[in-house]
Amino acid sequence: MDKQVKFGAVDLTVLVLYLVGVVAFGLYMGWRQRQRSRTGEGYFLAGHSLSWFTIGLALFSTNISALHLVSLAQQGYINGLVYGNFEWMAAFTLIALAFFFAPFYIKTRVPTLPDFLERRYGRGCRDFLAVISILNAIFLHIGFSLYAGALILHALFGINVWVSVITITVLTGLYAAVGGLTAVVMTESVGTVVLLAGSFLITLFGVIKCGGLGETWRLIGEAGKHFPAATTSVLRPAGDPSGMPWFAMMLGYPVISIWYWCADQTIVQRVLGAKSENDARNGALFAGFIKILPVFVFVLPGLIYLGLTYQHPVAKTDEVYATMIQDLLPLGLRGVIAAALLAALMGPISGSLNSMATLFSYDLYRRVRPQASERETIHVGRIATAFGIVLAIVWTPLVANFKTIFDGIVMLLCFIAPPVSTVFFWGVFWKGASYRGAMATLWGGFVLCLTTFLLFYAPADWAKALGCADWLNLLTWFDDRVVKGYYINYMVMSFVLFVICSIILHVVSRLRPDAPSAEREALTWAHPLDALKGDAWPGIGNYRVLAGVLFGTMVALYVIFR
Numbered sequence: 285m286d287k288q289v290k291f292g293a294v295d296l297t298v299l300v301l302y303l304v305g306v307v308a309f310g311l312y313m314g315w316r317q318r319q320r321s322r323t324g325e326g327y328f329l330a331g332h333s334l335s336w337f338t339i340g341l342a343l344f345s346t347n348i349s350a351l352h353l354v355s356l357a358q359q360g361y362i363n364g365l366v367y368g369n370f371e372w373m374a375a376f377t378l379i380a381l382a383f384f385f386a387p388f389y390i391k392t393r394v395p396t397l398p399d400f401l402e403r404r405y406g407r408g409c410r411d412f413l414a415v416i417s418i419l420n421a422i423f424l425h426i427g428f429s430l431y432a433g434a435l436i437l438h439a440l441f442g443i444n445v446w447v448s449v450i451t452i453t454v455l456t457g458l459y460a461a462v463g464g465l466t467a468v469v470m471t472e473s474v475g476t477v478v479l480l481a482g483s484f485l486i487t488l489f490g491v492i493k494c495g496g497l498g499e500t501w502r503l504i505g506e507a508g509k510h511f512p513a514a515t516t517s518v519l520r521p522a523g524d525p526s527g528m529p530w531f532a533m534m535l536g537y538p539v540i541s542i543w544y545w546c547a548d549q550t551i552v553q554r555v556l557g558a559k560s561e562n563d564a565r566n567g568a569l570f571a572g573f574i575k576i577l578p579v580f581v582f583v584l585p586g587l588i589y590l591g592l593t594y595q596h597p598v599a600k601t602d603e604v605y606a607t608m609i610q611d612l613l614p615l616g617l618r619g620v621i622a623a624a625l626l627a628a629l630m631g632p633i634s635g636s637l638n639s640m641a642t643l644f645s646y647d648l649y650r651r652v653r654p655q656a657s658e659r660e661t662i663h664v665g666r667i668a669t670a671f672g673i674v675l676a677i678v679w680t681p682l683v684a685n686f687k688t689i690f691d692g693i694v695m696l697l698c699f700i701a702p703p704v705s706t707v708f709f710w711g712v713f714w715k716g717a718s719y720r721g722a723m724a725t726l727w728g729g730f731v732l733c734l735t736t737f738l739l740f741y742a743p744a745d746w747a748k749a750l751g752c753a754d755w756l757n758l759l760t761w762f763d764d765r766v767v768k769g770y771y772i773n774y775m776v777m778s779f780v781l782f783v784i785c786s787i788i789l790h791v792v793s794r795l796r797p798d799a800p801s802a803e804r805e806a807l808t809w810a811h812p813l814d815a816l817k818g819d820a821w822p823g824i825g826n827y828r829v830l831a832g833v834l835f836g837t838m839v840a841l842y843v844i845f846r
Contacts, residue, residue, distance in 0.1 A: 295619030302623035334557040339567025341473040342554040346635035350628045351432030355690030357605040360586025363526035364514040368579035377541035378572035382565040383815040390561045406719035414647035425636035426676035433629035439606040475627030482624025483581035489612040490588040503591030536775025539782045543701035550639040565827040641665035698778035699737040703729025706785040721793030729785040
């Protein structure tokens with residue numbers, strides 16, 4: 285990215301104040317809660333003190349990274365609102381989290397999701413998920429966020445990519461390591477407000493520059509005549525230029541979202557720190573309501589900017605976000621956007637570092653040293669945080685080999701999610717799912733998914749970057765003779781893999797069932813409607829009411845933007 289944005293003294297002042305302020309605030313929150321943070325539960329789970337409001341903001345902030353701001357604006361410019369499905373469909377999964385998963389997590393008071401999987405199935409499942417979750421935190425949540433953030437900071441300020449990566453990671457890791465989950469969620473909450481406010485400004489000034497809402501929609505319509513993929517429809521037919529038809533979204537998204545929103549420690553750790561079951565439920569639903577906004581403040585601005593520039597389109601679409609800041613915002617407000625970008629960069633990284641430290645300390649280290657003290661466990665978690673930072677920095681260059689950053693992270697999720705989503709989904713809905721069935725699914729599904737990804741979907745440049753010339757030649761030969769003409773959308777492939785994993789789980793579970801266990805059966809719904817019978821707050825705070833309002837709102841939005 286070569287486009288560099290001009291900043292005034294006010295912009296730079298706002299940016300520096302935010303950066304210093306958020307690090308200082310994180311350290312202060314860690315110091316304020318120093319008594320609580322001396323225990324593992326206090327450090328890693330905020331002492332089960334998080335309210336629904338904080339949980340909702342933190343869930344959103346951990347999910348939204350700099351790559352969302354940059355990539356969703358790019359996708360809006362290229363493909364219109366179709367990639368907004370990745371935001372809106374999350375609301376339905378967050379309803380599932382609130383109804384079907386969160387109650388079990390809170391009742392068992394598990395510190396990690398691998399711990400929950402051990403209670404439902406057995407120790408081997410815990411070990412598998414712990415390792416996969418740690419790698420996921422490092423390579424997906426941190427690695428992709430770092431790369432996207434470094435690119436945009438280079439575009440905005442001309443800062444060397446490696447300087448950006450190392451500086452932001454060290455500053456974020458500082459308060460994440462010192463303050464634990466309390467510092468992380470409090471800074472994430474502040475970051476969410478800044479992020480949404482800054483992103484709203486781009487949408488607002490884009491509409492103003494178009495000449496109002498009516499003229500904005502007219503210009504978008506004109507742009508659609510020249511760029512057929514750039515429309516306001518979120519449900520596209522087969523063969524759409526965006527490459528993301530409605531059936532691919534409907535089949536593949538539930539698979540990756542069960543893993544991402546209901547079984548990924550990095551995301552769900554905020555729910556595990558809830559002070560009550562209703563806080564956990566309503567926090568997830570609150571995040572679902574916030575997820576309505578990104579389509580209008582992240583994706584739509586890219587489409588609006590296409591309406592303004594379709595006669596002379598941006599040559600390098602990865603510069604769209606930086607170009608929008610330069611062309612749409614006056615001096616004095618660009619610093620707010622830069623602060624929003626830092627919020628989007630630091631939030632996911634701090635959350636991922638904390639969850640990785642939790643997983644390593646509880647699920648791996650304490651298995652080797654069950655007698656480890658609370659202080660020793662926290663110390664090991666901080667060391668794991670530093671090690672994770674180094675691995676993420678080393679991995680970052682390989683991210684550049686995907687077609688787009690957002691496309692890369694979604695593709696990888698499609699081949700990580702199926703086996704884990706399978707054991708979690710059937711684990712809470714089918715009492716017959718056995719330990720041996722789960723282990724066969726996790727390991728067999730992992731091998732199947734990895735093989736499918738490497739043979740059919742992995743960027744060929746990875747082989748060059750890793751020095752695997754022979755492997756590259758083999759894959760090129762395989763692609764030319766077998767794959768050409770038989771490519772399956774990776775979202776659809778994720779669903780196919782989920783079905784295969786489900787078959788493995790059912791077959792092995794019936795052949796090798798578990799002995800009856802009251803503890804395991806207590807972690808499975810006897811009937812899905814039983815999830816509606818839990819205690820709820822009165823009035824609008826009733827999770828059943830909130831879920832109904834959220835579900836109805838999402839259906840209405842899909843009807844309007846179909």
